Amino acid sequence: MIANDLFRKLSCGAKFTSKHKLPIKRKLDSVETAAAPKVKVCLKNETDDDDDQPNVTLPSGSKNIENAAKDIEIKSEPESDVSGDEQQRSRKSKGSKKKVIDAVKIEQQKVSRLNQLRKELKIHVKKSRYSPEVPNIIETFDQLSTDFGVTSRLVSNITACYSTPTPVQMQAIPVLMKSISLHAYAPTGSGKTAAFLIPILHHLKKPMKCGFRALIICPTRELAKQIQREALRLGDEMNLRTHVIQTVDDPKKSDYSFSSGRSYDILVTTPNRICYLLTQSPPKIDLSNIQWVVIDEADKLFEDSKHSFREQLDTVITACNNPAKTVALFSATQTREVNEWVAKNIPSRIRFSVGLMNGAVDLVEQKLLFTGTESGKLLAFRELVAQGLHPPVLVFVQSKDRAQQLFTELIYDGLNVDVIHADRTQRERDNVVRAFREGKIWILICTELMSRGIDFKGVNLVINFDFPPSTISYVHRIGRTGRAGRPGKAITFFTKDDTVNLKSIAHLIKSAGGEVPDYMLQLHGSSKKIRDNVARKAPKRAAIRTLPTFEYQQLQRKKRFVSKSKGKTKPSTNRKDDKSKKTVQQPTRANHRGSKK
Numbered sequence: 001m002i003a004n005d006l007f008r009k010l011s012c013g014a015k016f017t018s019k020h021k022l023p024i025k026r027k028l029d030s031v032e033t034a035a036a037p038k039v040k041v042c043l044k045n046e047t048d049d050d051d052d053q054p055n056v057t058l059p060s061g062s063k064n065i066e067n068a069a070k071d072i073e074i075k076s077e078p079e080s081d082v083s084g085d086e087q088q089r090s091r092k093s094k095g096s097k098k099k100v101i102d103a104v105k106i107e108q109q110k111v112s113r114l115n116q117l118r119k120e121l122k123i124h125v126k127k128s129r130y131s132p133e134v135p136n137i138i139e140t141f142d143q144l145s146t147d148f149g150v151t152s153r154l155v156s157n158i159t160a161c162y163s164t165p166t167p168v169q170m171q172a173i174p175v176l177m178k179s180i181s182l183h184a185y186a187p188t189g190s191g192k193t194a195a196f197l198i199p200i201l202h203h204l205k206k207p208m209k210c211g212f213r214a215l216i217i218c219p220t221r222e223l224a225k226q227i228q229r230e231a232l233r234l235g236d237e238m239n240l241r242t243h244v245i246q247t248v249d250d251p252k253k254s255d256y257s258f259s260s261g262r263s264y265d266i267l268v269t270t271p272n273r274i275c276y277l278l279t280q281s282p283p284k285i286d287l288s289n290i291q292w293v294v295i296d297e298a299d300k301l302f303e304d305s306k307h308s309f310r311e312q313l314d315t316v317i318t319a320c321n322n323p324a325k326t327v328a329l330f331s332a333t334q335t336r337e338v339n340e341w342v343a344k345n346i347p348s349r350i351r352f353s354v355g356l357m358n359g360a361v362d363l364v365e366q367k368l369l370f371t372g373t374e375s376g377k378l379l380a381f382r383e384l385v386a387q388g389l390h391p392p393v394l395v396f397v398q399s400k401d402r403a404q405q406l407f408t409e410l411i412y413d414g415l416n417v418d419v420i421h422a423d424r425t426q427r428e429r430d431n432v433v434r435a436f437r438e439g440k441i442w443i444l445i446c447t448e449l450m451s452r453g454i455d456f457k458g459v460n461l462v463i464n465f466d467f468p469p470s471t472i473s474y475v476h477r478i479g480r481t482g483r484a485g486r487p488g489k490a491i492t493f494f495t496k497d498d499t500v501n502l503k504s505i506a507h508l509i510k511s512a513g514g515e516v517p518d519y520m521l522q523l524h525g526s527s528k529k530i531r532d533n534v535a536r537k538a539p540k541r542a543a544i545r546t547l548p549t550f551e552y553q554q555l556q557r558k559k560r561f562v563s564k565s566k567g568k569t570k571p572s573t574n575r576k577d578d579k580s581k582k583t584v585q586q587p588t589r590a591n592h593r594g595s596k597k
């Protein structure tokens, strides 16, 4: 082999520091008689201790580490006719070659083990033309300090809450640590909140006076407050200020422009509130320093038809005009709308999912219960109570009116129950959530409002009193139980009128390992148009009440008469009227019975 060829082979893919740069002609000549130059091979993410030697990265053309090792092996092959001095160098070179090969092998084994683990944990990374290289998953939270330089404060905050990362955290955290945009799907209750909060807390490090630096958008205020609580827990003693916009009506309290002099680091909000502030003249919020945008429950936000979330998001993204920002979208379920938006607006992102796409958590024991008619539902509910319920229990109905009706019935039964829906005041909603979390309320009746993201510890049972409007709604509703590895139960009532989504929900239960009768799986599927209609507009249902219609109407008439003669007005559910109330009025069994008489 002539010297030129040998050198070309040796230096293929090599990067020489200027210190060791060889003057081409002169060094080439010397190579004719000298052995291979000493080289330091650095694998990606790895450093070698021997600083005397020039850096050589793995040949870029090498398809994988094994090939790279072969390439290196060929390059360091010594010539046979060498002097004693050269033989010594050659031995040294052999030693370093062995080191390299060992390092390569270890790295290769590590990568293939992690890929195997990815497979076992059902983490599916979907590559696109523009997606960056996918970082390795992490297996422990301690790796955060070794691999990413996370402070011991943050690591100990995390390990005080959790022992090991969940699959979504294993993959999402390293991606976001590298400030790569992300689009992730993972089952309900799998720890997506911490998956985005940990990298944000790491990157923001300490409080600064330059306005908001991270923005988290989610569908409800309850969820915003929950995310804030988690941020405070994980960011304990880091002094980062996480803010939830309480009001947009008060001009003083709702001014977040630089001139207001208020300083926060992280903002958690619903889209309506932030868009309201942005569209004021002049805008009441400055987002020019935002480095992180997280969209939690992304598909829910895109589904909102009243205020087009796409337009709202455009407004927000335009206001976040820092070009170096990282955008992350998370949800348990995926829809085409989100995928399209992400593909168009964040081409250079990593996309991955955990588990079955749009699947239900297999920790939840699911059951479909035929109740015949609407009135059969109350009987079925009372039957469940008679058999013994294990609180806390969440009960979903399709509308505010029905939530109120069911509440009236159950409180009459003497159950420890409350209700939450959009017509209750903010304070009432906060109090109900707190009371349910603290175990003061055992059964909470709610509407779709509570189906997304809300994390009540240890909910044992979810009852779908009204059939969910879509399979996606079903997944999120039953996902309020079976969270963070704990088991749960879900019972879904259905009547002869709830056939539109029955088949797809039955399939979903089967694929999560549940049992469903064969006839359900063989039902005729409904057209997309019909499914969309049901998802948009809840079906009409007979009111929830025990009394037959005639008696009920008589009672209503009597009640109206009594309240007129006493000059009383009907208790209002209007938010403004209720503002003065300090706590939730928990109606007692006695006064409800009284009002019924």
Ligand SMILES: Nc1ncnc2c1ncn2[C@@H]1O[C@H](COP(=O)(O)OP(=O)(O)OP(=O)(O)O)[C@@H](O)[C@H]1O
Pocket (backbone or CB within 6 Å): 162, 163, 164, 165, 166, 169, 186, 187, 188, 189, 190, 191, 192, 193, 194, 331, 332, 452, 453, 454, 455, 479, 483, 484
């Ligand atoms: N690594 C972990 N180990 C154990 N529990 C965890 C871990 N990470 C988060 N959790 C807990 O799991 C529960 C669910 O987390 P989180 O609310 O983030 O789920 P999610 O994936 O966002 O669910 P959803 O899709 O319903 O919004 C929370 O109580 C949280 O404290």
